[in-house]
Amino acid sequence: MLDAPRLWGPHFRLALPVRYVPGESTGSFVNRLARANGLQLGELLDRVGLGQRAVDPQFAEMYVNQAGLEYLAVLAGRPVSALQRALPNLAPERILPGDGPARWHWPWEPTDGYLVRGCDLCAAARGAREPVWLVCPDNWQVCVRHSRWTDDARGDTAGVVRLDKLxxxxxxxxxxxxxxxxxxxxxxxxxxxxxxxxxxxxxxxxxxxxxxxxxxxxxxxxxxxxxxxxxxxxxxxxxxxxxxxxxxxxxxxxxxxxxxxxxxxxxxxxxxxxxxxxxxxxxxxxxxxxxxxxxxxxxxxxxxxxxxxxxxxxxxxxxxxxxxxxxxxxxxxxxx
Structure with a gap:
């Protein structure tokens, strides 16, 4: 059962939910949710809370406070607990402080770790049609299943190295x-x-x-x-x-x-x-x-x-x- 919506804020999920990729950055997930529903990132964020700017998720990470987390869970059609298990920067220790109105923030650097390009084939298996960005302790990772080395380089293909030759x-x-x-x-x-x-x-x-x-x-x-x-x-x-x-x-x-x-x-x-x-x-x-x-x-x-x-x-x-x-x-x- 989904968490009960708050008195203020969204009460219904968006028409088209998206599957999250384990370890995905919050910004990457929110951006994909917006695009799946024909929204610009800023338009979706207006429903999540208040913030200064929307940033391309390959360059920065998004953080929310508790109210923003609850709003996001409603829009995504997911329980708060499920989002927190799947998206590292929605963990309790990463939630912005304060019990006030819903808000979000995009600092240029993640609190911990790096934004690393996810394996494109793993992402596609979960319905992602665009690059997915993960939160990783190092600025690279290995996908054994698909023989990919991915890192934090930017651009459509720059962050993916196929290991066929290595x-x-x-x-x-x-x-x-x-x-x-x-x-x-x-x-x-x-x-x-x-x-x-x-x-x-x-x-x-x-x-x-x-x-x-x-x-x-x-x-x-x-x-x-x-x-x-x-x-x-x-x-x-x-x-x-x-x-x-x-x-x-x-x-x-x-x-x-x-x-x-x-x-x-x-x-x-x-x-x-x-x-x-x-x-x-x-x-x-x-x-x-x-x-x-x-x-x-x-x-x-x-x-x-x-x-x-x-x-x-x-x-x-x-x-x-x-x-x-x-x-x-x-x-x-x-x-x-």
Whole structure:
């Protein structure tokens, strides 16, 4: 049953409801609802409450107060609780403060995360005939089902990269998901560290042949930061596996130096300067000198826990940089 409408505001849903896409931004959903019913975005927002301006949802996110949320639920023909489960920025902690009249606001940056283009095929399966924008912790995501890499680039097609020519990226993502199921949240914390390490490598050597080739294959500029997380993704996943092995050896008293020696060999195969590439690895080792095992598991495969600097990893919240113990924030505009 839908939530009861308020005394003021809309009392009936629009003629044509739209299906929401899980993780969709509020602005993206509202824009699609307006267009499906032959309305301009501003015309629909006039029914949701008061605000200063309507913004194209690829550029900004929309937030509402409690009354605005209730008005939107009526117009969408959905219960408030269902909208809040589907659209991250309608969650209770994202509702604008105040119990006054219904209102909405479009700040230029989401409160948390990034506006990332959704997979066009996933969106089409839910009846979307235009680009859908998702709220993601990082400025990219992978769709395994349709072999798509999408990011926060703007334009009709700029945010979608097909992975047909880069099967190693898709394979790496599937290995990452499998490792998460086997190891638990610690695997994601260690992947966050590996991603930071790989980004450090890319920032100092973006022209590394394997990364240059991948970017070229999908029509990206190898030296632009947009290409970075895509082109080094397989290496980041590989390094994450090595870090899991290192942590297990640390817990069981194994030889951790074996892992570092193996990484030296792999760095050479990737065409990286081994001496320079060791720098972020040394930083990581300094922060992972002491084991932090969880109870349970076997001696061979103990359950792992991560120490200081990984508090957000246990929550599976925030960006990879936020969940890593490695503190650097590299320039994302371009490679130096």
């Amino acid at each position: 099967p190693e990226v898709l394979d790496a993502h599937q290995r990452r998901l499998m490792r998460r199921r086997r190891v638990g949240t610690a695997a994601e914390g260690l992947f966050a560290d590996a991603h930071q390490i790989a980004r450090h490598w890319w920032s100092t050597a973006p022209g590394t042949p394997v990364w240059h080739q991948r970017a070229t294959e999908v029509g990206l500029n190898p030296l632009e930061a947009r290409a970075a997380p895509l082109v080094f993704y397989p290496e980041a996943v590989f390094v994450a596996g090595a870090l899991v092995d290192y942590e297990r050896r640390l817990v069981t008293g194994g030889d951790c130096a074996v892992v570092l020696a193996m990484l030296d060999e792999v760095l050479q195969r990737w065409g990286l300067d081994v001496v320079r590439a060791r720098s972020p690895l040394r930083e990581w080792v300094m922060r992972h000198r002491e084991p932090a095992p969880r109870s349970g598991g076997s001696r061979r495969r103990p359950q792992l826990a991560l120490g200081p600097g990984h508090e957000r990893s246990t929550e599976m919240a925030g960006s990879l940089a936020d969940r890593s113990c490695l503190p650097w924030q590299l320039d994302l505009g371009h490679a130096e």
